[in-house]
Amino acid sequence: MNFSYYILDIKDCSSLKEIRHHIDLLDREIVLLLAKRGEYVRQAAKFKENIGSVEDKHRINEIITKVEKYANEINFDSSIVSQIYEFMIRIYVEYEKKSFRQRKY
Numbered sequence: 001m002n003f004s005y006y007i008l009d010i011k012d013c014s015s016l017k018e019i020r021h022h023i024d025l026l027d028r029e030i031v032l033l034l035a036k037r038g039e040y041v042r043q044a045a046k047f048k049e050n051i052g053s054v055e056d057k058h059r060i061n062e063i064i065t066k067v068e069k070y071a072n073e074i075n076f077d078s079s080i081v082s083q084i085y086e087f088m089i090r091i092y093v094e095y096e097k098k099s100f101r102q103r104k105y
Contacts, residue, residue: 008074034088041092045099054096060089 013019048054067085068078 038092038095041096042099045096045103048096048100051097051100054100055093063089 011018011022013022045054064082064085067081071078071081
């Protein structure tokens with residue numbers, strides 16, 4: 001997907017209340033996407049041979065590089081995106097480790 005054609009569709013708000021309303025809507029979408037991502041992370045644990053293979057530093061670097069590129073394509077600060085993703089991935093790695101420990105063989 002080429003994000004350079006992506007339109008952010010930001011509304012020109014006339015009040016702080018309206019801005020907060022749009023942020024609240026986005027937060028709902030973000031939570032849904034986080035849950036979906038989390039389910040894929042949980043499924044990934046099924047394919048790992050041992051708990052040490054859960055944290056794939058090469059894959060993490062690929063993800064960070066990819067999302068920084070996406071941010072740059074839409075003229076958004078890539079450092080914000082990379083910091084969020086680095087934190088998010090740490091949380092998901094722990095979630096995947098938990099899923100790995102709980103899996104049934």
